[in-house]
Amino acid sequence: MLFSMEKNLFERIPDFKIGIIVYENIVVADSPSMLKGRLEYFQETVRTDLDERPVDEYEGVKEWRGVFRELGIDPKRYRPSNEALLKRISSGKDLPFIHSAADVNNFFSLQYDMPVGIYDGDALNDYIKIRRGQEEEVMEGLNGRMNNMEGKLAAFDHTGPFGSPVVDAGRTRTTAETTNAVQLFYISPSLPAAEAEKLLQAASTMFIQLHSGTSSIYLLNQNEPQLQHLSPS
Template identity: 85%
Template sequence: MLFSLDKNLFKRVPDLKIGIIVYENIVVGDSPSMLKGRLEYFQETVRTDLDERPVDEYEGVKEWRSIFRDLGIDPKRYRPSHEALLRRISNGKDLPFIHSAADVNNFFSLQYDMPVGIYDGHALNDYIKIRLGQEEEAMEGLNGRMNNMEGKLAGFDKRGPFGSPIVDAARTMTTTDTTNAVQIFYIPPSLPQDEAEQLLQAASNMFIQLHSGSNSIYLLDQNKTNFQHAPH
């Protein structure tokens, strides 16, 4: 499978970085008590922090709002997914426990202050390209609505858009039957390359500890806009 990042995006966001982790032969199930405990503790920590500063002042929120504006996306109308998680917590709502893959993905979004998506690898077709959506490109989202992706940053495969830093598609969602998964990190451009690589390694290590299997890590940026992934 070929992973690529559209070079035209660098005209608007020169230091854009996209992290991709491929997991194979994993076992997804109910989240262990350790992960649930860490999520609950992290949510309480966020609530305490939100008493001191609003969601708007989180560095990752400010940076991704700025990126959205640079890409021509209205951040007031379309919120980055990690901001949506923070706002849910700030409104006193707990994040629901779904399954281990989705729950640890939410944990990464909060911990690293960036949008992170995870997708069923067997539902992805042929390639993954990160680009802006074109006219009439749309996807049925996990929010239950048909989402117009024109002009929005998103991941595309042969069938069309499947995920974005705003909303993900229903057709590629992970379940307890998922054995291969692809995780996409929308990394803040301000994060240096070496720190981005360390982040991806730490995240993949934790994921493998929870799900077994194997992993491959790729970082797309101006220096390397495409990778060919060969299944293990």
């Protein structure tokens, strides 16, 4: 599978980075009590922290709002998913437990303060390209609503848009039957590449501890806007 980024994204944001982790032969199930406990503890920590500073003062929230503005996307209308999670917690709502892959994905988004998406690898078609949507490109979201993707930052495969820093598609959602998955990290541009690689390695290690299987890590940036994943199978 070929991974790539639209080169004109770097004209606006030279340090743009997308982290990709490919997981193979994994086992998705109900989240273990360890993960549920960490998520619950993290949420309580966030609620305490939110008493001292509002959501819009989180560095990741500020940076991704800035990225959206640079790309001509209104961050007040389209909220990055890490901000949406924080807003939900600040309103007193708990994050729902879905299954281990989705739950650990939410944990990563909170822990690293950035949008993170996870997708069923077998539902992806041919390639992944990070670019802005064009006229008439739409995506049916996880909530069943049709989302107009024109001008918005998104991930595309041969079929069309399947994910973004705001909303993901229903057609590529992970389930308890998922055995291969792809995780996208919308890394804050200010994070150096070496630190981004350490982050991806730490996330991969935790995910594999929970799900078994194998993982492969990729970092798309201006120096390497295109990379190839060759599955061992």
